[in-house]
Amino acid sequence: MNGGPILLVEDNPDDVLFTVRAFEKNKMQNEVVVAGDGEEALSYLLPPGGEPGLVPSLVLLDVKLPKIDGLEVLRRIRSDPRTAALPVVVLTTSSEERDIVESYRLGANSFVRKPVVFNEFLDATNVLGVYWLLVNEPAPSWRGGEAQA
Amino acid sequence: MTDVRSTLVGQEQLMALLDNTSAVIYMRDTEGRYMVVNREYERLFGVQRENIVGLTDHDLFPKDVADAFRANDLMAISLGSPVRMEEIAPGDDGVRTYITVKFPLMDANGHPYAIAGISTEITERKRAEEEVRRLNEELELRVKQRTAELEASTKELDAFAYSVSHDLRAPLRSLAGFSEVLQEDYADKLDATGLRYLERIEANATRMAQMIDDLLNLSRATRVELRREHVDISATAREVLADLADAHPDRTVDAVVDDGLTTTGDPDLIRLVFLNLLGNAWKFTAKRSDARIRVGNVAHEDGPVLAVSDNGAGFDMRYAAKLFDPFQRLHAATDFEGTGIGLAIVNRIVQRHGGVVWAASEPGDGATFYLRFEDLGEK
Incomplete structure (x- = not known):
């Protein structure tokens, strides 16, 4: 089990509320860290010069974000050795082909479109949580909850 | 001598x-x-x-x-x-x-x-040649201008669709989500009517999300670059029908697709055509126990055309011209659900393939959609 936090990169407060609610409903114990834009996400994951926060077990990444967009965040996560193997699920509103193609090209582990109906959203987060936090075996040095070297 | x-x-x-x-x-x-x-x-x-x-x-x-x-x-x-x-x-x-x-x-x-x-x-001929050359140049210039205009408007449409797919769905998620939250957490503070209204809000948000998706499909059918490949229509139609049967295990539909139906075109877009036509046929035969769907070539005055026919609810031919316009529905939403965009997508795709689509029907007596792609039947 990966007990590290879930980093939720999301600028819409309603979506934050629904996602946190869905995790609670699905009885997921992991702490949820919210980053409201791409810049915040990067300063949490890859602080320039500073100490990085707790390594997340999973990153849920929205595409359309203020300042630095989700795809750019993904690109920087993959190009830095400290975060290159982090599981990143793009969780977004759009199902535009270019977003899907670009996400996978940049190394997203998964692409999930947020369903409009909350119950479907609940199912989707449950599947995501079960898979990425319970079933999936992460790369050893990125095991969630361990401090970074 | x-x-x-x-x-x-x-x-x-x-x-x-x-x-x-x-x-x-x-x-x-x-x-x-x-x-x-x-x-x-x-x-x-x-x-x-x-x-x-x-x-x-x-x-x-x-x-x-x-x-x-x-x-x-x-x-x-x-x-x-x-x-x-x-x-x-x-x-x-x-x-x-x-x-x-x-x-x-x-x-x-x-x-x-x-x-x-x-x-x-040869002065006259020379002048005529000069005139033709000038006209050609002018035409070329005009084609260039039109192409540039078209490219600009496609780009604009592209940006618009992208923005729609991102920004218009998010508020709907909030509407549907909070309706759900209210129903779950505050059910004891609302009476049955109040709870029913919340369900209605959620249902309508869902419906609007579906309309946005359909509109995006329509715009995608217009925007994507057309591929020209051999398309096995028989196989495509059978796959679509198999998916429909999987999604509706309660239905029994007698569906027959003729062998050897092919055309040249974009496989994804042509699949979308049959997804919509067969989806309609499936939907409008829902009230019949002996539902029947046929896909095959039929004789027509200008040679064979592809026909997708059913024995479902049909429609009034007086409204046939409206059938292919976006958001035109010929049935009450309570009878058959839908956003009214499917046939507009079909029409757009067939047009982009240089073809035509038309329909014939009698209310209560099923509907037949005729398709002719530019290259239909060529191998």
């Missing part, structure tokens, strides 16, 4: 021959001095042949024109054989263009002593 001399032609007869042609004919010596011209030459340049003998082109024409004539004469002389060229000369109404053949005349020793020329006026 025929007298040999009677077959010889005299100088007068030859001159008559030269004088009665519409071509301009002349002979000059190697120094460029006129020896003889025909009547057409006299008429054209307003001269008399007896006055012109001994003169050169430099006595008759502006220097640049005369220089050009002389240069062509010398070329034919130096080549020693007939030369064909285009020449221009001043006329009453501006410059005239001629196709000229010049050839040297040789003496017994093989030395050139004169140059003869036959010029045919």
Whole structure:
């Protein structure tokens, strides 16, 4: 089990509320860290010069974000050795082909479109949580909850 | 016996021959001095042949024109054989263009002593050619402009669709989500009517999300670059029907797809056509226990066309023209659900394939959709 936090990169407060609610409903114990834009996400994951926060077990990444967009965040996560193997699920509103193609090209582990109906959203987060936090075996040095070297 | 001399032609007869042609004919010596011209030459340049003998082109024409004539004469002389060229000369109404053949005349020793020329006026043809060239240039320019405009508007549409897919769905998620939250967390504070209203909000948010998705599909069908590949329509239709059967295990539909239906086109878009047509056929036969769907070629006045037919609810032919417009629905939402965009997508895709689609129906007696792709049936 990966007990590290879930980093939720999301600028819409309603979506934050629904996602946190869905995790609670699905009885997921992991702490949820919210980053409201791409810049915040990067300063949490890859602080320039500073100490990085707790390594997340999973990153849920929205595409359309203020300042630095989700795809750019993904690109920087993959190009830095400290975060290159982090599981990143793009969780977004759009199902535009270019977003899907670009996400996978940049190394997203998964692409999930947020369903409009909350119950479907609940199912989707449950599947995501079960898979990425319970079933999936992460790369050893990125095991969630361990401090970074 | 025929007298040999009677077959010889005299100088007068030859001159008559030269004088009665519409071509301009002349002979000059190697120094460029006129020896003889025909009547057409006299008429054209307003001269008399007896006055012109001994003169050169430099006595008759502006220097640049005369220089050009002389240069062509010398070329034919130096080549020693007939030369064909285009020449221009001043006329009453501006410059005239001629196709000229010049050839040297040789003496017994093989030395050139004169140059003869036959010029045919091609000014009209030349002007017509020039006009065609100008029109082509203009057309090309206009095509370039239109293409640029089209590219700009496609780009705009692309940006618009992208924004729609991102920004318009998010508020719907909030509407549906908070309705759900209220139903779950505050159910004890609302009566049955209040809870029902919340369900209605959620249902409508969902419906609007579906409409946005359908609109995006329509715009995608317009925007994507068309591929031209061999498409196995029979296999595509069977796959779509199998998916429908999986999604509705409660339904029994007698669906038959003929073998060997093919076309050339974009496989993804053509799949979308059958997804919509067969989805409709599936939907509108829902109230029949003996639902039947057929896909196959049928005879039509201009040869075979592809037909997708069902024995479902059908529609009133008076509204057939509206059928392919976006958001036009011919059935109440309570009878058959839908956003009314499916056939607009079908129409757009078939049009992009250079084809046509039309429908025939009787209410209660099923509907048939006829398709003709540009390359339908070609392998």
